[in-house]
Amino acid sequence: MANSPSARKRIRQIERRTAVNKARRSRIRTFLRKVEEAIAKGDATVAAEALKSAQPEIMRGVTKGVLHKNTASRKVSRLASRVKALSA
Structure with missing residues (x-):
């Protein structure tokens, strides 16, 4: 358990x-x-539109530190290739 005031504050911030x-x-x-x-x-x-709206949201996760850059790029790339195969 945190005893110092700074440690208590850090716990609140982390939460x-x-x-x-x-x-x-x-x-x-x-x-x-989606x-x-x-x-x-x-x-x-519909898949192409959903991907178009999902892509900026995924990249925003990168800038906010929720996802790693490579993870996000991999997800977008794989989805894009699946959508492309669907339309072909």
């Missing part, structure tokens, strides 16, 4: 950051799920 990061991660997963569902249905136009 706030954790809540924010959790919400961001959840939001990113929601966008990813793309996945569109791909599963086989609707190329």
Whole structure:
């Protein structure tokens, strides 16, 4: 248990950051799920639109420190290739 005032403050700060990061991660997963569902249905136009809206959200996760840059790039790349294959 934290005894010093600075340690107590850090705990409060960490709790706030954790809540924010959790919400961001959840939001990113929601966008990813929308793309996945569109791909599963086989609707190329909806999948392309979903990817278009998901891409900035994923990259925002990178700038906010929720995701690693390479992880985000890999996710976007794989989704883009699946959407492209769907429309072809």
